[in-house]
Amino acid sequence: MRFVxxxxxxxLPSLALAVQPGEILADPKMEARARDISAELRCLVCQNQSIxxxxxxxxxxxxxxxxxxxxxxxxxxxxxxYLVARYGDFILLKPPFKMExxxxxxxxxxxxxxxxxxxxxxxxxxxxxxxxxQSLSDTEKNRLQALLSADGDKR
Amino acid sequence: xxxxxxxxxxxxxxxxAIVQGLAPxxxxxxxxxxxxxxxxxxxxxxxxxxxLSFAALTHSYVTSDFSVVNVFENSHSLKPMIYKISGVWGxxxxxxxxxxxxxxxxxxxxxxxxxxxPDDLRALVLAVQSWISAAFLLFVLLTSNPxxxxxxxxxxxxxxxxxxxxxxxxxxxxxxxxxxxxFSITFSFAAAALISGRIDAAWARYIRPWTLGAWVxxxxxxxxxxxxxxxxxxxxxxxxxxxxxxxxxxxxxxxxALLHSAAVMEKRDALKIWTIFLAILAFSLSLLGxxxxxxxxxxxxxxxxxxxxxxxxxxxxxxxxxxGSLALFAFRASAxxxxxxxxxxxxxxxxxxxxxxxTTSCATVFIGTLYPLALEAVTDEKISVGAPFFNLTFGxxxxxxxxxxPIGQMLAWKRGDLLGAAQRLVLxxxxxxxxxxxxxALRGGSxxxxxxxxxxxxxxxxxxxxxxxxxxxxxxASSLVARALGLPRSAWGTAIAHAGVGLTLFGLAATGWGVxxxxxxxxxxxxxxGPYEVVVTDIxxxxxxxxxxxxxxxxxxxxxxxxxxxxxxxxxFTTRTMVRTEAGIVTLGLGQVYMNIADVxxxxxxxxxLYWKPYVALIWLGALVMSLGGLLSMxxxxxxxxxxxRAATRVQTAAAE
Numbered sequence: 057m058r059f060v061x062x063x064x065x066x067x068l069p070s071l072a073l074a075v076q077p078g079e080i081l082a083d084p085k086m087e088a089r090a091r092d093i094s095a096e097l098r099c100l101v102c103q104n105q106s107i108x109x110x111x112x113x114x115x116x117x118x119x120x121x122x123x124x125x126x127x128x129x130x131x132x133x134x135x136x137x138y139l140v141a142r143y144g145d146f147i148l149l150k151p152p153f154k155m156e157x158x159x160x161x162x163x164x165x166x167x168x169x170x171x172x173x174x175x176x177x178x179x180x181x182x183x184x185x186x187x188x189x190q191s192l193s194d195t196e197k198n199r200l201q202a203l204l205s206a207d208g209d210k211r
Numbered sequence: 212x213x214x215x216x217x218x219x220x221x222x223x224x225x226x227x228a229i230v231q232g233l234a235p236x237x238x239x240x241x242x243x244x245x246x247x248x249x250x251x252x253x254x255x256x257x258x259x260x261x262x263l264s265f266a267a268l269t270h271s272y273v274t275s276d277f278s279v280v281n282v283f284e285n286s287h288s289l290k291p292m293i294y295k296i297s298g299v300w301g302x303x304x305x306x307x308x309x310x311x312x313x314x315x316x317x318x319x320x321x322x323x324x325x326x327x328x329p330d331d332l333r334a335l336v337l338a339v340q341s342w343i344s345a346a347f348l349l350f351v352l353l354t355s356n357p358x359x360x361x362x363x364x365x366x367x368x369x370x371x372x373x374x375x376x377x378x379x380x381x382x383x384x385x386x387x388x389x390x391x392x393x394f395s396i397t398f399s400f401a402a403a404a405l406i407s408g409r410i411d412a413a414w415a416r417y418i419r420p421w422t423l424g425a426w427v428x429x430x431x432x433x434x435x436x437x438x439x440x441x442x443x444x445x446x447x448x449x450x451x452x453x454x455x456x457x458x459x460x461x462x463x464x465x466x467x468a469l470l471h472s473a474a475v476m477e478k479r480d481a482l483k484i485w486t487i488f489l490a491i492l493a494f495s496l497s498l499l500g501x502x503x504x505x506x507x508x509x510x511x512x513x514x515x516x517x518x519x520x521x522x523x524x525x526x527x528x529x530x531x532x533x534x535g536s537l538a539l540f541a542f543r544a545s546a547x548x549x550x551x552x553x554x555x556x557x558x559x560x561x562x563x564x565x566x567x568x569x570t571t572s573c574a575t576v577f578i579g580t581l582y583p584l585a586l587e588a589v590t591d592e593k594i595s596v597g598a599p600f601f602n603l604t605f606g607x608x609x610x611x612x613x614x615x616x617p618i619g620q621m622l623a624w625k626r627g628d629l630l631g632a633a634q635r636l637v638l639x640x641x642x643x644x645x646x647x648x649x650x651x652a653l654r655g656g657s658x659x660x661x662x663x664x665x666x667x668x669x670x671x672x673x674x675x676x677x678x679x680x681x682x683x684x685x686x687x688a689s690s691l692v693a694r695a696l697g698l699p700r701s702a703w704g705t706a707i708a709h710a711g712v713g714l715t716l717f718g719l720a721a722t723g724w725g726v727x728x729x730x731x732x733x734x735x736x737x738x739x740x741g742p743y744e745v746v747v748t749d750i751x752x753x754x755x756x757x758x759x760x761x762x763x764x765x766x767x768x769x770x771x772x773x774x775x776x777x778x779x780x781x782x783x784f785t786t787r788t789m790v791r792t793e794a795g796i797v798t799l800g801l802g803q804v805y806m807n808i809a810d811v812x813x814x815x816x817x818x819x820x821l822y823w824k825p826y827v828a829l830i831w832l833g834a835l836v837m838s839l840g841g842l843l844s845m846x847x848x849x850x851x852x853x854x855x856x857r858a859a860t861r862v863q864t865a866a867a868e
Contacts, residue, residue, distance in 0.1 A: 074445065074446050074820070075729055075820075076729065076809050076810065077730050077731040077809075077818050078731070078818070080729060096599055098597060103451070103454070103455070103509070104451045104452055104453035104454070104595070104598075105448075105451055105453075106597070106598075109444070109446055109448055111444075111445065145592070145593070145594045145595075146593040146594060146595055147595070148594075149595050149596075149597025149598060149599050149600070150599030150600055150603075151594045151596055151600060156586060156590065156592060156594070157582075157586075157594065159578075159582070160578060160579070160582045160596065160600075161604075163574070163578045164571065164575040164578065164604045164605075164608070165604075167570075167571050167574045167575070168568075168571045168608070171567045171570065171571060172567060175563065175567060179555055
């Protein structure tokens with residue numbers, strides 16, 4: 057009975073899921089390296105998901121590829137370079153630091169510095185202490201008195 | 212017939228929106244009271260018309276009227292009722308209709324709840340609001356008509372995308388849109404202030420409930436979306452820094468900054484120009500989000516260029532409103548007089564720092580989201596900007612915000628005492644460091660989660676230090692309670708909202724202590740995960756209305772005792788022949804056991820992904836607490852309209868002196 061059930065299930069359209077038991081390498085250290093590398097590689101057909109998280113079939117192929125390269129003795133760097141050579145910088149979730157991405161990496165800090173500089177300039181420009189108020193003239197005093205009492209009546 | 216009535220109501224709403232955009236504006240300029248007075252009934256009527264239109268579309272979904280293209284493409288007669296209703300906005304056309312409905316709802320709310328407001332300000336606000344309304348109604352009618360018919364009508368619909376057939380769809384988009392679109396009101400207020408050239412502390416009071424309301428809903432909407440991703444995507448990720456998420460995070464960051472700068476403006480009459488700018492910015496970012504999500508530009512810059520109709524239309528709306536308001540800003544901002552002055556170390560100073568850091572982090576998300584698009588458009592080179600980039604840039608910017616949050620609360624207005632504030636926070640600091648050390652000793656692993664968790668403890672305790680300082684002199688328990696209840700609700704709101712950030716941070720930190728098991732298990736074979744053992748006891752099929760489930764009945768045991776049960780499943784949808792996994796999630800304490808079935812093999816072995824995620828619920832509970840803080844602050848007595856009016860007259864007399 058269970059066999060029939062399992063057979064029916066295997067006929068369902070299959071859904072590849074993020075890392076599956078069958079993919080895991082026997083060597084836990086190498087597997088950990090594979091996971092770390094995968095977490096920084098983009099599943100090319102997804103929206104900002106890493107191949108480690110993605111359910112897409114392509115992500116599965118890439119995960120297997122990463123593990124194959126590791127088993128073949130590649131270093132982490134070599135695996136990454138291999139994939140960049142095949143798919144371009146697009147596959148790296150952390151964009152490399154180079155001419156095209158200079159602005160991207162520096163802009164957040166530039167914005168912060170510019171903002172801070174603007175603030176400092178702004179506070180320097182005007183006095184922190186209010187200028188001592190000149191004493192009121194007699195007409196002003198009268199007017200103030202009138203306003204205050206009028207305000208008091210309203211309440 | 213009902214469908215045509217809905218379509219016609221939308222056309223009428225557009226006509227009315229144009230009138231409402233012009234008449235009160237002219238009225239306000241010419242000081243013509245009857246023209247200004249047109250704004251209120253027009254705004255209410257506009258809402259009723261769009262509401263009628265929305266009801267008509269909902270009706271055709273509920274009755275499965277497949278002669279409507281939109282219903283045919285996104286619905287199915289066997290779909291459960293909740294998805295027939297929420298399916299109305301589970302597609303482009305319907306979601307834009309929801310967008311304009313909420314826009315009109317906000318206009319109508321202003322019209323109804325603005326008794327104490329000056330007539331010309333109200334007229335201008337409603338006129339500007341109606342301009343936005345007219346632009347988007349035009350967009351819906353010309354490019355995204357949900358009422359288009361199909362002849363002959365098909366017998367059955369194509370069903371809704373299975374990923375969207377989830378209660379999340381019923382809640383997430385409306386919450387998010389109320390937040391997004393809510394910032395349209397603050398935008399309209401800012402534009403009105405620039406047009407009239409008048410802005411004072413009373414203005415800041417008028418916008419505060421709207422900003423808070425929008426912020427509360429946006430917070431809830433983002434949190435709900437994140438939880439939805441968490442339980443749907445099958446491995447427990449809750450934030451991917453993908454452009455759609457960033458599109459909602461940017462207005463949230465700008466809105467948070469606005470909330471704080473408006474507080475300075477209300478209390479101290481300072482930062483006026485900056486507050487106006489933020490009000491414009493928050494809604495501009497909402498518009499940008501709408502453009503990113505709705506134009507198709509995200510899938511590819513080139514696909515956008517090949518079918519540009521919708522994208523170009525929204526881009527035009529974007530350019531008109533952002534460009535127009537910024538031009539108005541550049542033109543008029545210098546006319547606004549700067550207000551109160553303050554020392555760098557003061558409550559105002561702390562809020563300025565908050566604004567600097569929040570706007571910088573907002574700019575970081577902006578750059579990270581748009582840079583790949585810009586680069587591809589210019590050089591044809593494709594790059595990805597993902598989580599590692601944001602963790603390296605956004606993360607460091609947020610840590611000083613967290614450190615400064617309790618300190619800012621302790622500083623006095625105008626001129627504060629940094630040393631005194633630090634002294635009063637000693638307890639929070641000590642507990643934070645102790646938490647860091649203890650958690651590191653207990654949990655081991657990397658030191659990062661322990662540091663973040665320690666920061667979270669400091670922030671959560673520190674948030675209430677100010678309140679504690681205000682009640683601590685009480686003689687006995689009853690006077691303590693009386694004092695605590697007597698504090699302004701906004702003080703409680705601040706403390707609770709800040710503590711919510713601390714809770715969320717703790718939940719985020721704790722993801723570093725999670726346990727993951729990716730294994731293949733037989734039935735009744737126990738798998739250890741964290742402090743628990745998980746056992747699949749049975750696998751059985753189960754029929755749903757438009758899908759079939761394969762359920763793995765699972766027990767969670769602790770020390771041999773069953774503490775909980777769950778039913779993760781694989782769900783296959785018949786119409787679209789698509790399989791989706793339904794995660795089994797059980798909350799134990801604040802942590803969750805999370806399980807997903809990847810495959811059931813011929814030999815009966817089950818491939819599964821199993822997680823123990825300690826404290827993970829805090830991520831979203833924290834967001835709920837933040838929203839609660841926002842709601843409390845909204846309920847503050849000062850914000851009631853009548854009181855705001857009295858304050859306004861007081862400010863005016865003060866100005867006259």
